[in-house]
Structures are given as structure tokens and as C-alpha cells.
Amino acid sequence: MQSLERDYKHYYYIIREGISLKNYEERYLPIPVEYKRGKPKEHDADVLQLCAQAMCLEEMLVCTVKKGYLYYGESKRRVMIEFDLELRQKVSTTFERMHQLYNKRHTPKVKVSKACKACSLSEVCLPKLNKKISVTEYMEKNLGGGMQ
Ligand code: SF4
Numbered sequence: 072m073q074s075l076e077r078d079y080k081h082y083y084y085i086i087r088e089g090i091s092l093k094n095y096e097e098r099y100l101p102i103p104v105e106y107k108r109g110k111p112k113e114h115d116a117d118v119l120q121l122c123a124q125a126m127c128l129e130e131m132l133v134c135t136v137k138k139g140y141l142y143y144g145e146s147k148r149r150v151m152i153e154f155d156l157e158l159r160q161k162v163s164t165t166f167e168r169m170h171q172l173y174n175k176r177h178t179p180k181v182k183v184s185k186a187c188k189a190c191s192l193s194e195v196c197l198p199k200l201n202k203k204i205s206v207t208e209y210m211e212k213n214l215g216g217g218m219q
């Protein structure tokens with residue numbers, strides 16, 4: 072028997088706990104594990120990232136993902152994260168804010184920090200460059216035109 076559940080703004084069907092895999096009879100619970108090189112951070116970016124991944128998995132696999140893990144290379148420990156309603160709402164609110172910024176075509180200035188040195192996005196984020204010129208100026212200078 073399937074039921075329609077509401078989880079904040081996301082609707083999904085729960086048929087049975089877990090998902091089926093091709094050529095396997097049993098059902099499995101997806102549990103995301105995010106590997107980080109460093110140690111747990113003071114802000115909640117890692118937790119929000121993991122919860123967003125879980126919400127994507129739920130939509131993709133039509134299941135419920137209740138928890139996940141953050142594994143930190145420095146401490147060689149993993150931290151269990153429960154995806155409660157409060158955390159899910161924070162992810163949704165963050166995405167809403169991102170969409171608002173995108174619709175306004177506004178790219179906020181980044182705050183350069185020591186985390187940028189080890190960030191895997193530094194090659195595309197270019198935080199130091201962002202301090203010098205605007206995105207429009209960068210596009211005009213390097214691509215020969217402004218943003219569409
Ligand atoms: S490089 Fe960009 S995305 Fe990475 S930590 Fe710095 S500001 Fe954030």
C-alpha cells in the first residue's frame with residue numbers, strides 16, 4: 072500500500088522502506104556519506120550539503136533518507152547527521168534564497184577566508200579575483216561581452 076507523505080515542500084511516495092536494486096531481492100536504505108579532508112567546521116555548510124544530497128536522493132529514488140554521515144579525514148571519524156524537519160527547512164530556505172539571487176542576476180561578493188586555500192571550488196570561485204573586479208567586468212574583459 073503506498074501513501075503520500077508531505078515533507079515540507081516535497082511530496083514523495085513511500086511504498087516500502089528502502090529501495091530495490093537490480094538483481095537483488097532485498098531492499099536497501101540509502102545512507103549518504105560525505106568525505107571531507109579536514110575537520111568539523113564551526114558553521115553548518117557540511118551538514119546542509121549532506122542534507123541537500125539526501126533530499127536529492129529521496130526524490131531520485133523515491134524513498135526516505137533519515138540519516139547520513141560526514142567523515143573527516145583529519146580526525147578519521149565520522150559524524151552521524153539526522154535529517155530532521157528543521158534541517159530540511161533550512162536547506163529549502165537556502166535554495167529559495169539562491170533562486171532569488173539567481174532571478175535578480177545578483178552574484179554576492181564572496182568572503183575570502185583560510186578555508187579557500189583547501190576549497191575544491193577555488194578554481195571556479197576565484198575569490199581573490201572577485202575582490203578586484205565585478206562579474207560583469209570579468210565577463211567583458213575575458214569573454215568579450217557582458218552577462219546575457
Ligand atoms: S573558494 Fe569560494 S567557495 Fe571555496 S571557500 Fe572560498 S569563497 Fe567559499
